[in-house]
Amino acid sequence: MGEFRKEDYIAQLSIDCVIFGYNNNELKVLISKLSYGEDLWSLPGGFILQTESIDQAASRILMERTGLDNIYLEQFRAFGSPDRIIGSEYREVVRAGLRDFAAKKFDDEAIDWVTSRFVCIGYYALVDLNKVDPKIGEFEEFLKWVSIEDLPNMTHDHNEIVEEAHKSLRQNLDEKLIGFNLLPEEFTMREIKELYEAIYDKEFPMNNFQKKILGLDVLERLGKKYTGAQNRAPYIYKFKK
Amino acid sequence: MGEFRKEDYIAQLSIDCVIFGYNNNELKVLISKLSYGEDLWSLPGGFILQTESIDQAASRILMERTGLDNIYLEQFRAFGSPDRIIGSEYREVVRAGLRDFAAKKFDDEAIDWVTSRFVCIGYYALVDLNKVDPKIGEFEEFLKWVSIEDLPNMTHDHNEIVEEAHKSLRQNLDEKLIGFNLLPEEFTMREIKELYEAIYDKEFPMNNFQKKILGLDVLERLGKKYTGAQNRAPYIYKFKK
DNA sequence: TCAAAAGTGTTGCTAGTACACCCATGT
């Protein structure tokens, strides 16, 4: 772990990622518990190298945390209140934490840099939760998938960022047919339906939902899924590319 | 005109505004001709004060150029390719121009600052073109309303920024009912229709368009407009607030 | 009375919703 060289990055501009996953009928977000402070949670994020685009920075940050390449990523909004960090109740805790835990990497000047005013560009990512083996970043105790319904209070304005990402996801879901990125390769119609229900927090009747999705003509029907249950075996689908 | 104090601003982060107006059946964009260089055009933009939010910065920049307060403003995307300025064919021209025209305000260090790598946050604004009395900024020769159909080549990636703003405007038009911001207080149904046609570059049949708009239940019918033409006088509408 | 264009009405299509029904599966 080298020293932090602030000249390599753009100052006062960061990227925060809302990584969505789906599991157990719940829409989940990957959040990280910081090593310092008690009960300090935060969205995975990072800074932008002078040599890379903001999209590349987001991909890189995601790659570092999830090990996954070629993830569905979408920029959804920039957050730029002047007091989103400076005025935050969390700033002092973060500064103290960095001094204790990160003295090797961050000297005082770097700590000032990291906790100065930041504008952040929000990205959201859609991943197959089962494929992700989250890697903790520096100064993170662990990463955790948490249902969007019961997220803890997070540092700064990260709860608001998740809300905005969720709104944007809902808006884009039908239009861009991106929901399948949250599912495994193969899935049943019921699974898609339950995914949509988790995202919209709303029930859809099966028959009409099925008609709508099949009408999109983006699914390929593969075989049947015999679960051992005493009912008709559902078809297995995959997303046509 | 004071000296430029870079400490007052966030470095490497700018705001560019796509100011839409409507006139003569055409969707127009307010662009500025730079004082230096030949045929150098650019979008109105600016930097973000350490003390203000990015939304406030966009409002301020707009206020400075149009004299208008309370303008409809929407952030639509951030642009962050590392070579959008550094690799741009325009960079050297801009640097030379600033050295010639702006020596009082920008010393060499400031010129380096201004022409370094920038991430920009794009906002679009909708204004009643007739209410705007454009004020030239520093180092601008004049501002001009140009139809979105025949914009000149602009500096850096500003043409792409306009395209993205146009896409975003189209997406939001129906959803958020923001089109009326481009019209005067009072207007006829034909005028709304022609505005929509200009934005979508597509014709709409009058009768169905009228039904749709009236169905939104956001218009108040005022009186009739007698133009002297030998045809039935159209109703005048205004937008209900 | 006529031309121009505003405004209204009617019909048919399509997409979405609600309801009912049949089918496959394992006990």
Add this chain to the structure above:
DNA sequence: ACATGGGTGTACTAGCAACACTTTTGA
């Protein structure tokens, strides 16, 4: 056979597009 849930079909509705028609205005 039967309970369970998967899958399909039909009727109803709302919203949109295409057509035709009437009304107003000033020459």
